[in-house]
Amino acid sequence: MPAKPTLESLAVSSFTQSRSASTRGRDSLAADLLSVTNS
Numbered sequence: 703m704p705a706k707p708t709l710e711s712l713a714v715s716s717f718t719q720s721r722s723a724s725t726r727g728r729d730s731l732a733a734d735l736l737s738v739t740n741s
Contacts, residue, residue, distance in 0.1 A: 707715075
């Protein structure tokens with residue numbers, strides 16, 4: 703394993719982080735819509 707992270711691994715990790723962040727945003731948005739619909 704290289705000491706310095708490669709450009710590819712950096713891109714993959716940042717892509718994974720942004721994906722999980724957008725997934726959390728979608729989930730919380732869906733939860734908000736559900737709570738509004740149920741009330």
